[in-house]
Amino acid sequence: MDVDYLILGQGLSGTWLSYYLLKAGQTCIVFDKEDPLASSRVAGGIINPVTGRRHAKVWMVDEVIGFADQAYREIGASVNETVIAAKNIVDFFPSPDTKISFEKRVAENNIYMKTYPEPEKFRDLFDYPFGWGEITPAYTVILEKLLPAWRNRLKELQILREENLETSKLVITENYVEYGDIRAKKIIFCNGDHAAIQPWFKALPFAPNKGQILVLDIPGLPPDRIYKKNITLVPLDENGRWWAGSSYEWNLNIPDPQKNSG
Numbered sequence: 001m002d003v004d005y006l007i008l009g010q011g012l013s014g015t016w017l018s019y020y021l022l023k024a025g026q027t028c029i030v031f032d033k034e035d036p037l038a039s040s041r042v043a044g045g046i047i048n049p050v051t052g053r054r055h056a057k058v059w060m061v062d063e064v065i066g067f068a069d070q071a072y073r074e075i076g077a078s079v080n081e082t083v084i085a086a087k088n089i090v091d092f093f094p095s096p097d098t099k100i101s102f103e104k105r106v107a108e109n110n111i112y113m114k115t116y117p118e119p120e121k122f123r124d125l126f127d128y129p130f131g132w133g134e135i136t137p138a139y140t141v142i143l144e145k146l147l148p149a150w151r152n153r154l155k156e157l158q159i160l161r162e163e164n165l166e167t168s169k170l171v172i173t174e175n176y177v178e179y180g181d182i183r184a185k186k187i188i189f190c191n192g193d194h195a196a197i198q199p200w201f202k203a204l205p206f207a208p209n210k211g212q213i214l215v216l217d218i219p220g221l222p223p224d225r226i227y228k229k230n231i232t233l234v235p236l237d238e239n240g241r242w243w244a245g246s247s248y249e250w251n252l253n254i255p256d257p258q259k260n261s262g
């Protein structure tokens, strides 16, 4: 079987890459073993225009945020699903310093941040002695819909191989790449943190970091916003269900959270 591209991985990167290649009239085949612990399957899916304790604007956000909204609507429409939702972020200040930092950014006309005229709005739900501000627009990508829906599309097109690709069996030449019965002009690695342990990329300064999350049922918490204090609560698609994350650690030896927490 001859194709233009062999794509390794169907997380977010492999999903988007295959979507745009097909749209551009290219042929591809995607290998994915569907690891339930892959980043894209456990992520919060938050698109947040400001970052860190200092509330800095994300790099290129003015160009990127509108594009992301539009692009996720477009890929969603192609599989008859809604896969993005606008969800402002309620930022409960964990300290007086973060409140000052937030207010300073608002005064500097950061268009994505607002101090709120209703300081008591969430008193029944949360404890927040230092107040809160709002980040808008922000979004959640509904990964639990997007990834399976796009996977189904690849299956319908008969261009998905649901198996482990053994990279040691790849034959890579200057003009083509072969793997079993497939010959492709190029291979593109969308294999997430697996890339860090492979010979082709070992010169790159990977710093793998493992995130941990909990999925919670919180009946009655209004799902129209993301709530952030020391942890972040993201409403999932299923009513009353929330993603809580994320703590992290630098030890990636064991992917399973239970085994690692001892």
Ligand SMILES: Cc1cc2nc3c(=O)[nH]c(=O)nc-3n(C[C@H](O)[C@H](O)[C@H](O)COP(=O)(O)OP(=O)(O)OC[C@H]3O[C@@H](n4cnc5c(N)ncnc54)[C@H](O)[C@@H]3O)c2cc1C
Pocket: 008, 009, 010, 011, 012, 013, 014, 031, 032, 033, 034, 035, 038, 039, 040, 041, 042, 043, 044, 045, 046, 047, 163, 164, 165, 166, 167, 190, 191, 192, 193, 194, 210, 211, 212, 213, 245, 246
């Ligand atoms: C807990 C957590 C929370 C996060 N929250 C956010 C967030 O809110 N917002 C944000 O922007 N980012 C977030 N991220 C980061 C984001 O999830 C990742 O940057 C993104 O999902 C990476 O996608 P990817 O497609 O590159 O890799 P992955 O999602 O790792 O996908 C790689 C795929 O390749 C497959 N694969 C690998 N090797 C092989 C092989 N040999 N054969 C077959 N298949 C293979 C895997 O099974 C997997 O499906 C979070 C990450 C974590 C861990």
